[in-house]
Amino acid sequence: MHSISGGPGLANSAAQRAKKVSKPDGVYFVPLTSLAAPEAIIPAIAEAVGFPFQSDNRPPRQQLFDYLHPKSMLLLLDNFEHLLGNGQSDGATLAADLLGHAPQLKLLVTSRERLNLYEEQGYPLGGLDVADTAVTLFQQAVRRRLPHYETTAAAAIEICQLVDGMPLALELAATWTELLSLREIAARIRQNLDILETDLRNLPPRHRSMRAVFDATWQSLSRTEQDVYAQLSVFQGGFTAEAARAVAGASLKTLSVFISKSLLRFNPRRQRYENHELLRNSPRKN
Numbered sequence: 001m002h003s004i005s006g007g008p009g010l011a012n013s014a015a016q017r018a019k020k021v022s023k024p025d026g027v028y029f030v031p032l033t034s035l036a037a038p039e040a041i042i043p044a045i046a047e048a049v050g051f052p053f054q055s056d057n058r059p060p061r062q063q064l065f066d067y068l069h070p071k072s073m074l075l076l077l078d079n080f081e082h083l084l085g086n087g088q089s090d091g092a093t094l095a096a097d098l099l100g101h102a103p104q105l106k107l108l109v110t111s112r113e114r115l116n117l118y119e120e121q122g123y124p125l126g127g128l129d130v131a132d133t134a135v136t137l138f139q140q141a142v143r144r145r146l147p148h149y150e151t152t153a154a155a156a157i158e159i160c161q162l163v164d165g166m167p168l169a170l171e172l173a174a175t176w177t178e179l180l181s182l183r184e185i186a187a188r189i190r191q192n193l194d195i196l197e198t199d200l201r202n203l204p205p206r207h208r209s210m211r212a213v214f215d216a217t218w219q220s221l222s223r224t225e226q227d228v229y230a231q232l233s234v235f236q237g238g239f240t241a242e243a244a245r246a247v248a249g250a251s252l253k254t255l256s257v258f259i260s261k262s263l264l265r266f267n268p269r270r271q272r273y274e275n276h277e278l279l280r281n282s283p284r285k286n
Helices: 010-019 038-049 060-068 091-101 130-145 153-162 167-174 182-191 210-219 223-232 241-248 252-260 277-281
Strands: 002-006 027-031 074-078 106-111 121-125 264-267 272-275
Touching: 027 038, 038 060, 038 074, 038 091, 060 091, 091 106, 130 153, 130 167, 153 167, 153 182, 153 277, 167 210, 210 277, 223 241, 223 252, 241 252, 252 264
Parallel strands: 002 106, 002 121, 027 074, 074 106
Antiparallel strands: 264 272
């Protein structure tokens, strides 16, 4: 099983990976955003692969497992983070059971948080390269709304830097070009992240604002973890594990939790932990 974790915009990266895969029984996209509970994953997969449940004594879960057992296919499970859970029937356990019953099945999972399974091979995804890809994506998003809008390179780069090249944040910033100049958009992003929101109907509520994205992750932290993370916001330019322990009492385990939830990243070149630019500029208020 492969998982792509990190900030919003994971689906595009996963789709690009899936295009490179060929499986005898096919590659299937399984959207999970609208699901309210892990139990809904089974019917969602069945719908995606075109499997009709039978009227026999087997529960739906066993029927799907039996159907997938001989199959050599790839399932792209998109937006898994809200289905992880902590119990015996959580989404992560279901994914592990599915792989155990279908040895030729491959899963490609997108999630803001890693599943933490033995079978998992993770691909942390940061923001896009600001100098090239992020600016191009932002310009494309602007021109979908205003076809003749001319973006200045310097202003576009500034916005991309402020959001760390996150695709969803770039899309949300672009929605304001009908009302604000790029300089004004950048100035408001520097103040706080609340400008990065939209009323677009075809986006799930969790993805209509960066505040909603980060708040969902924040609520998944324990109170102690929230306190530690809030104290880490004082660092500018990153920090070492020793500094985090001295200032915030952060253990390596706690730092690992923040990384798994895409709240921190470790820069191996600099040997420092780095906060997300948006979160550093807009610290969470309790």
